[in-house]
Amino acid sequence: MLLCAALFAAAPAVALDRGLVEAQAAFDSGAFGRAALLARKVQTGEGDALASRAEMVRGDFVATGEARLAHFEAALRDGRRAVARAPDRPEAHLAVAVALGLVARREGSMAAHFKGMASEARDHIDRALALNADNAWAHAALGGWHLEIAYEGGPLGNVVYGASAEAGIAAYEQALALDPANMSIAWQYAFQLAGFGGADRLARASELIGGITARKPRTALETILRDAALELKQALDGGDMAAVSRIVAFRLGRMEPLDRSAVTPGKR
Known part of the structure; x- marks a missing residue:
C-alpha cells in the first residue's frame, strides 16, 4: 500500500490561529521542518494534521535513506494525535x-499487510468521506488506495481488500x-496511471501532466x-517507456536513485 505525500500536502489551513497561519506560510515557502515545528506548537487537530503533511513531504521529497522512514513515522504520530484531538475533522483521518x-x-x-496497515488506512479514508462526502482529498486518497493495492497485488488485491484499478480511477x-x-491530486493520479501503463491510461496521464506543466506553481x-511532471512529460512525449517506468518507480517510492540529490531540492 502506497500513498504519496503530495496527495495530502497542499490542504490549506482551516483556522485563523496565528501560529497555524505562520506554519502554513512556512510550509508554502518550502521550510517544511519549520512548518512541522510551528504546527505542533498550535496543539490542535488542525495543527497536528499540518505537521503530519510537512513531515510527509520531508520524507517523500527531501530526505534520503533511512531518514525517510523517520519522517514518515513522525507524520503518522502527528496524524494520530490529530485524530485524537479532532476526530470529526476529515484532514486528521487523511493524515493517518x-x-x-x-x-x-x-x-x-x-509486513504492511500483516500489520493491517491497508485496512486501517481504508478505515480512516472511509471516515473522512463519512464526515464530508464532497472532500476531494478523501476521494483522491481512496483512488490512491485502490490503484496501489491493485498494482502491487493484482487479482489478490481484489480478493483480500476489494481493490481494483477501475474503482481507483x-x-x-x-x-x-x-x-x-x-495540482497535487492531478500529479499523484497521473503518476499512478503512468505506472499502470496501457494506451488509455497513458493518454489520460499525458493529459494530466500537460495541465500540470502548463501552470505556474x-x-x-x-x-x-x-x-517532476516536466521530467515525466518529456519521457511520455518521446515514447520512452523505459524512462517512464524509471521515473514513476522513483517518484512513487518503488526505487531509490543512486544520486537522489540530482532530482530533489536541498534539505530544509
Missing part, C-alpha cells in the same frame, strides 16, 4: 491514512471533478511537483 501508506512503503507490502476522477485545479511543493 496517507502516513500509513508511506510507512508501509518503507516496511514492504507483506473512478475515485480520482471524482476528486478532480470536485477540485479541478488541484504557487508554492514550493507545487514547484517540486511541476518539475
Whole structure:
C-alpha cells in the first residue's frame, strides 16, 4: 500500500490561529521542518494534521535513506494525535491514512499487510468521506488506495481488500471533478496511471501532466511537483517507456536513485 505525500500536502489551513497561519506560510515557502515545528506548537487537530503533511513531504521529497522512514513515522504520530484531538475533522483521518501508506512503503507490502496497515488506512479514508462526502482529498486518497493495492497485488488485491484499478480511477476522477485545479491530486493520479501503463491510461496521464506543466506553481511543493511532471512529460512525449517506468518507480517510492540529490531540492 502506497500513498504519496503530495496527495495530502497542499490542504490549506482551516483556522485563523496565528501560529497555524505562520506554519502554513512556512510550509508554502518550502521550510517544511519549520512548518512541522510551528504546527505542533498550535496543539490542535488542525495543527497536528499540518505537521503530519510537512513531515510527509520531508520524507517523500527531501530526505534520503533511512531518514525517510523517520519522517514518515513522525507524520503518522502527528496524524494520530490529530485524530485524537479532532476526530470529526476529515484532514486528521487523511493524515493517518496517507502516513500509513508511506510507512508501509518503507516496511514492504507483506509486513504492511500483516500489520493491517491497508485496512486501517481504508478505515480512516472511509471516515473522512463519512464526515464530508464532497472532500476531494478523501476521494483522491481512496483512488490512491485502490490503484496501489491493485498494482502491487493484482487479482489478490481484489480478493483480500476489494481493490481494483477501475474503482481507483473512478475515485480520482471524482476528486478532480470536485477540485479541478488541484495540482497535487492531478500529479499523484497521473503518476499512478503512468505506472499502470496501457494506451488509455497513458493518454489520460499525458493529459494530466500537460495541465500540470502548463501552470505556474504557487508554492514550493507545487514547484517540486511541476518539475517532476516536466521530467515525466518529456519521457511520455518521446515514447520512452523505459524512462517512464524509471521515473514513476522513483517518484512513487518503488526505487531509490543512486544520486537522489540530482532530482530533489536541498534539505530544509
